[in-house]
Every structure is written in C-alpha cells, then in structure tokens.
Amino acid sequence: MPLFSVWVQPMRVLGIETSCDETGIAVYCAAEGLLAHTIYTQTEVHAPFGGVVPELASRDHIRKLIPLLDQVLAEASLTVRDINGVAYTKGPGLVGALMTGAMMGRALGFALGVPTIGVHHLEGHLLASFLEEDAPAYPFLALLVSGGHTELIKVEGLGRYTQIGDTLDDAAGEAFDKTAKLLGLGYPGGAALAKLAEQGDSNRFHFPRPMTDRPGLDFSFSGLKTFALNTIETHGLDDKTKADVARAFQDAVVDTLTIKCKRALQQTGYKSLVIAGGVGANLALRASLKKLCDKFNAKLFFPRQEFCTDNGAMIAYAGCQRLLAGERDDLSVKVSARLGL
Ligand code: KG4
Ligand code: ZN
16 A cells, blocks of 8 residues: 555646637647637638738737637636646747737746647647547658648657658648639638539549659649639639639649659558648548558548647647657747748
C-alpha cells in the first residue's frame, strides 16, 4: 500500500483557432478525446466584400471568443479551472486575427497557471485526422490542401515533417475560390463550386492537368482559372455552362492531385495517405484518392468535414501532443503572418 497517492488529472487542453475567418474553440482531453468544440464562421461578415477583410475579422473574433469559450465549457460540463493546458494558433494567418486568439490563450494560461503553447496552423491540419476513431499511425503521407497551401508532406512523427511537394503559384483552395468567383458563386466559393459541379457534364470541357507531364511533386493551379475564364468568354455564362465549367475545373484539380499523390506514394513507399485542409472536404477528391489507395493497397484517412476546414479541435489536439512532450512557451506572445512548418 502506498503511504499516499497523488491524483493526477488528465491533460485537458483548450484549443483556440483565429488565424483567418473562423473562430474555433475546443477542449481536447488526453485520456477521453475531444470533449466539446464549436466553430463560428464569419462568412456573412466578409461576403459583401468578396474576400476576408482583416480588420473586420479581428473585431469579430474579439466579439465571439468569450461567448464561444463559455459555450464549449458548458457543453463539456467543465469550468475554466478544469483546463490544465492552453493552445492557440500562432501562425500563419492574419496577424490581427491571430493576436486575438493568442492574447486570450496566453492571458488565460497565465491566470490559470497552466502551460500554454502556440501551435502552427498547418500542424493542426496535418494532425486533424487523429481526432477520428479511424486515426492514422506514423509514418504517413499527407496531402495538405487548403486556401493558402497545396503540399505533399512526409509525416514521420510529431514535429517531423518533410515537404516533398509544393505549389508554385495558387493553392488548390485559392484556385477553387477564384474560379468560383468567375462563376458568380460568391466568397468563399470552394464548397459552392463543388456542389454545382455535381450537376455538370464531365465530357463537355477538358481542362489541363498542370505539371503532370513532367516528373516531380510540385503543383501549379493558377492556369486553371485562366482556362476557366477563356472558356466562359467563349461559351457564355448560362446555367448549364456554369455547371459544366465547375465540373471540368474540379475534375482537373482532383485528377492532378491524385496523380501527384500516386507518385508520392510510389516514391515514399508509405501505405497511409492523410488528406488535410479545407479542400479535403471535397467529396470528389476523397473518392478519387480512395480509389488510388485501394489500388496501392494503402489506407486513406481524413477528418470529418468540419475538421477539414479551420477549427479549434485540431489546435487543441496538436497543442495537447506538444504539451505532453514537455513543450511550453514563455509569457511573450509571438504570432507570425508567415511561418514555416
Ligand atoms: O483549411 P481552410 O479552412 O483554410 C485555410 O487554412 O486556408 O481551407 C479553406 C479552403 C477555401 O479555399 C475553400 O474554398 C476550400 O477550402 N473548400 C473547398 C471545399 N470546402 C472548402 N474546396 C473544394 N471543395 C470543398 N467542398
Ligand atoms: Zn486552415
């Protein structure tokens, strides 16, 4: 019999995401998994401007952060005293927006006397699949496709990331958004374009598959929106043409990403492929990569749709892993618009 025993609480980490136009708050527990999370999207604030207005984003995060924190704690039946770690997104992103979450996270960590850490936004995306029951194991190949990034990454463990492919110009999500804008689908248009593509005829237009005719794992998507523009100028913008252009564009992006993933699986010999980032919500992409993985005897992993786009749960998860590894930040608050992984 021990003379005394010490009750050790499991690590419960509050995650705060404010890098762009989503306010995400979550609590992840090392022992019990995700306890609660919420995502508030500012789409309505920015839609009239056709893109994210940084100052409005910061102000809206400030308005929402504390009510959302209260909501998440109530959902998890916790009080703020039950939190024993804090993680916030430190970059990349909009500096003002990042500051709102970082300041709240850092202040809360200080007030509660708990370890606090800034998390790289892309690390959050890379590890989001670990929030699911069907989670990957290291090592795996990650296809990170978001509004700002299109990368192929070898993930060998926490913090062990090697980029093996990158975009030379527009990111996949950016190409989706710009093409959606050409089709009059508003901002952000990725999901709306994907929906419209379902009604499109895949045989009417054929868009190029950029950089697939040469070796390598890099991408270039900026030519596709020009191709879309030329097609619209030639054929007009009636409803059928809109849907057919959306379909041809999506087919081209999905095919291109699939061809590069195939090469990367061959090159690495890895048997697990993880999709991360907002474009990972695209069902046509998921279906195409599933087919590829089946052919290669590999397994495909992806987070549920709401964890593909920006969210607090992925930051809470990644922060929890870093804190468990003994990492902590000091009291200074450091955020960066640009930040290498
Ligand atoms: O990861 P994310 O939320 O933000 C960044 O970190 O960039 O990704 C947002 C991007 C946007 O470009 C959006 O249009 C795209 O993901 N997206 C989609 C879909 N849902 C979101 N693109 C294609 N199909 C979708 N279903
Ligand atoms: Zn993101």
